[in-house]
Amino acid sequence: MERVSKQYPGTLAVDRVDFDVRSGEVHALMGENGAGKSTLMKMLAGSFDDYSGQIYVNGQPVELRSPAQSCDRSIGMVYQELSLAQPISIAENLLVGRLPTRGGGFIDRKALRREARRCLEQVGLAYLDPDTRVESISQHEAQLVEIAKVLGRNPSIVVMDEPTSALSREEVKRLFDMVRALRERGLAIIYISHHLSEIFELADRVTVMRDGKWVDTRSIGEVTPRSLVQMMVGETIEAFYHQREPKLGEVLLKVDRLTRHGFVHDISFELRAGEILGVAGLAGSGRSELARVLCGLDPTHAGDVLLDGTPLPPNDYPRAVANGLVYLSEDRKKEGLFLRLPISRNILSALTARHARLGLYRSGRDATIVAEQMKQLQVVATSSETEVGTLSGGNQQKVLLGKWLAQKPRVLILDEPSRGVDVGAKRLIHEAVIALADRGTAVLLLSSDLPELVGLSDRALILRNGHLIGELNKEQMREESVLLAANGEMGQ
Amino acid sequence: MRSLLSRIGTLGIYGVALLLLAVGRLVSIDFLTVSNMLTVLNGVALLGIVASGMAFVTYSGHMADLSLPAIMAFSGIITVASLPLGLGLALLCGIAAGMSVGGLNGFVVGRFRANPILWTLAVAFFMEGFMRFTWSNNQVYPDITPGSAGHAFIGIFRSDIGPLPLIIVVMLLMLGIGQLIMTQTRFGRESRYIGSSRAAAETSGIHVPRVVMMNFLVAAFAASVAGIFITSMNKLGVFYLGQGYEFQAVTAVVIGGVMLSGGRGNMLGVLGGVLVIGLLTNIMTFMAITSFRQNIVTGIVFIVVVGLQQYRLRVGGRSDQ
Structure with missing residues (x-):
């Protein structure tokens, strides 16, 4: 992303930010509330049709002005708030928008279940029945299903916005293992979190934003918790x-x-x-x-x-x-x-x-x-x-x-x-x-x-x-x- | 600029009324006469009374009270049934009966946030069944021997004040007082806040359930008064009196500039809306258009006006996201 900006009425939410993520790395994005992290990521997700600046994927300049365009570029988003439909089965949630069909538009139940099970295995939820409704599984399982839904589309870039907020310590560990496995497979992962400990455990590089502006990008070895906090709050304290x-x-x-x-x-x-x-x-x-x-x-x-x-x-x-x-x-x-x-x-x-x-x-x-x-x-x-x-x-x-x-x-x-x-x-x-x-x-x-x-x-x-x-x-x-x-x- | 536009919005309905006067004059020589204008006013007086109450429900963001026709019929029946107690007491009983239904509506919508349309639709259905069951599907007749309370009762619709029929005076009074309540009282102000945003009204320390209750009570009061007039006119009380007034009243309220989404408009506009409906109906009668086809026209007018309002909201609505 080169010099990207997004103007909201009255505020410049993202102000000429440069940001890059490489395949096979976890790049942490940090900043206080309102620093512009989420807005920057929404640009990647194609939520805005009025950003300025240029975004490149695999070196190719791309337009990400609608969610569909973003999807086509293999960018997957795991949001903070769950985007699952509660009264619908896990399988249908996982494959929404690309439900397997047989002739005549009828849903191919068998293929649906098979594909759903494959997605669930990726996130360690093989024990769940894909026909269960989302409302009857727990909050943290839902969070993992959310991740499975994104991975099911085989993205090459994955954005995770506070993915651990609903997870217990044990599940966080599992999630980290998963993220590392994805990194091994060569995916590029952008990881947003407020928890410094997670960043130091997981990230290869970290970028800090403040008031919509890029502050610094460092490799994780060059920073300490203290220096990161300093960058995040600036002199403002x-x-x-x-x-x-x-x-x-x-x-x-x-x-x-x-x-x-x-x-x-x-x-x-x-x-x-x-x-x-x-x-x-x-x-x-x-x-x-x-x-x-x-x-x-x-x-x-x-x-x-x-x-x-x-x-x-x-x-x-x-x-x-x-x-x-x-x-x-x-x-x-x-x-x-x-x-x-x-x-x-x-x-x-x-x-x-x-x-x-x-x-x-x-x-x-x-x-x-x-x-x-x-x-x-x-x-x-x-x-x-x-x-x-x-x-x-x-x-x-x-x-x-x-x-x-x-x-x-x-x-x-x-x-x-x-x-x-x-x-x-x-x-x-x-x-x-x-x-x-x-x-x-x-x-x-x-x-x-x-x-x-x-x-x-x-x-x-x-x-x-x-x-x-x-x-x-x-x-x-x-x-x-x-x-x-x-x-x-x-x-x- | 904006306030100028909104002022034109209120006055605009009178522009439409003037236009209709001109059209009517073209349709018939007999249109623009004092007696025909009185006919127009007489024809919309009941509607105006109902609309003066309905406006508060719409203004406070609850769209419409669909139980108002049932309330009209109910207050009429109770008044007739209570006539042995004397006319004054009977009228009080009728109004109290109607308002008790409104109180229930206001309580449920205000406290439990029931959907006002669905709730009042259910109440209307219930009330119809209740009235038919209680009075065994019969009409209720007052005793109209000269000198009795019943005789005085059927005279209500037929009495004049000076040159004007009583019902027209009552309509103008209720719209006028309604205007004062809407703009000059705490209740009116708080209704507008609730109509603009119920959640924000709550966090402003406004006692929302109480104010919503009052809005439905006011609507029921107006409907009860209208019920007494329509019963007096028909010389009998029966469950179906008042049918159709709910939709006509919302139409008058909405074309009078009260936003269906609440928080905008005033009674002056509602009076304009009532007059426009009256003129439109009158002209169509002159043109020998049957009442069924008149309904079609009223429906179309409603759809067009609501469509325009929504369009304007959306155009001016960039602030909403």
Whole structure:
């Protein structure tokens, strides 16, 4: 891939990246969330028809502007999210799109089963009956079936995007053996993972990306975990240290043995006025789930949430909002914003209760509030009546934050407040959060963006599998953050 | 620019109405007369009342309440059956009966996120069976001896306020009040948020199940009022009164500029939509087009308008992915 770029509305997701993979090697691709790894790989998969730059396969310049073109070039993708159809048999999933037929379009069941069994053997699942439906096999088996499906097409280049996320230790070992075998057979493998240990065990070379740009490509012998982490986060960790002396007030929020079976287990902590408390943990650690249970969006099985010493009724988010406990959702497009409504209506959307008297909505202060938030967060738009859906990601996120700032919340839960936004918007968002905390709001910051978390938080909780497994103060975060990241993410 | 376009969108339906007036004038000399215009208004008054309620269901993103005809029939039957209690109480009973069905709809759709179309279709089916079974497939007649409550009841449809029939005044009132509710109340604002994105409304701290319930209650209230009028007009209550109004009402609401996907439009547009349907029907009657063929035209109008809306959404929809 030579100088390839991909523009999303508002952000340059991949910016003139050079990347190559040789046959018979495992090439690891690393970078933080939003670094552009997945977008780069989607280009290979033919997901975009509007990338720029040139891609070569076997030295031949190729166009990969549709999934079919990519398939024709023997490129296979193993995605993070499973792409199997649940109610359909394993065999049909494996051979979807190339089902063996007899005359008249009837499916040749025998050939189907034989071919499926051959695919399953490749991934060590020979014991599975190809006629089993996908919904009745386990998550990790499904992950392996997914890989079998890709290998069944005899690709010469295989991309694996976090293939181990659903696998147990034993299965990871099996997967690694398989990957090595594929390498022996001369396949080119691109391997995306957050786990440094996997990279050092498996990869021959490693490429690091940051903010959509290529940072470096090295052979694995030339790097250490520490130097890799440095490359991934750049200088940003230091740059994100805000010199802030938090003025801590009284305890505003007390969470006592909060539990939601299967998601959040027995979690207790306190949050003071003026404090920014970080929550770290891998995907699936229960970060967002904790936030949603805490604020009342999801039901609770046990435990209490006390705001100012008064218990909040469980699963009653409107009440929590009325009391000044608000939640900024991680998914701004689906849950956070009303994409078809103008900026003004979005900013005012959480104020309907407060601005109403006897059911009548009093719009007197609307314009002032909207103007104030747009100015503070420097929302770039032609007017306050611009539809939010037409804004860039960064401006959308500012509007979402503005909606909650307009509430003047007492406790603000931020779930990935700067995901997928550009550096400028990120800075503005961070400044607004700090200003808010300085005025006495308690902030709970959930983030997978390590520099953001370390830079903003006064202390941090570490979650794993829904359990609270530790807490770090500011000093510990400074010293250990790199180390933690080197351990293949915090809390692992 | 965009707001200008959307303003034209609301006014556009009145442009269509004016166009139809001109066409009607060409079709017949008798078209553009005061008495014919009153006929048009009279003809759409019931539809306008039902549409004033239906609009809230559509506006809040629930497309349509298909049980409104059943609610109309039910409120009429209950009113007639309660006439021995006196006219005032009977009317209250009828409206309460209709709204109880709406309350059930709102509860199930709001709390359990049932598909509104399928759920209200099932309720309509159930209600028809229930009414036929309970009243043994019979029509229910009020006692209309002069001076009785029944006599007063059948007079409701036939009374005037000043120069206008009562039913036209009620329609205009309900559309007008509906406009105020939609734009000036917390309920109206929250309905729009829910119609734009239910998930986002939830994370904004809006009590979604409660507001959805209110939307279906408002629709049922309007249908109950319409049910009383249609029963009064027919001088009898029976399960099939009101049939067809669900589709006509959605058509009026949608051509009036309320997006079928929710969150857009207002009552002024709905009034325009109702008038357009009334004029269209009236012109077709003048042209001696039978009512079956009129239905065909109404169906085509609906398909074209919804198609245009979807097209506009898709063209402006680059923001959605």
